Amino acid sequence: MVQLSTGAWFDPADPRDPDSMCVHGNPNALSNDSGTSSLAHGSTGQHVLVQIERFTGELPPVRAHEPPRLA
Known part of the structure; x- marks a missing residue:
């Protein structure tokens, strides 16, 4: 079991790479942004x-x- 605190700013090591590691530890980089259902x-x-x-x-x-x- 792992507990990750939320609230970190997304900071990818390489912003051009969609699979890049988030160096600030944002747990949203690990999760899928999909809802539980179309209703809820x-x-x-x-x-x-x-x-x-x-x-x-x-x-x-x-x-x-x-x-x-x-710029």
Whole structure:
């Protein structure tokens, strides 16, 4: 069993890669955005099957709290 707190800002390691790891730990990166039914449309995010493995690489920088670069 894994408990993940919600509320992290999405911060993908590579924004161009849809399968990129979220370096800030947003659990929404693991869950599917689909409702329970067309009538209720409740959240199904609390029921997610995940595989866990230790991250052994160099930790990427967290950029979630940096302001965006303006052109």
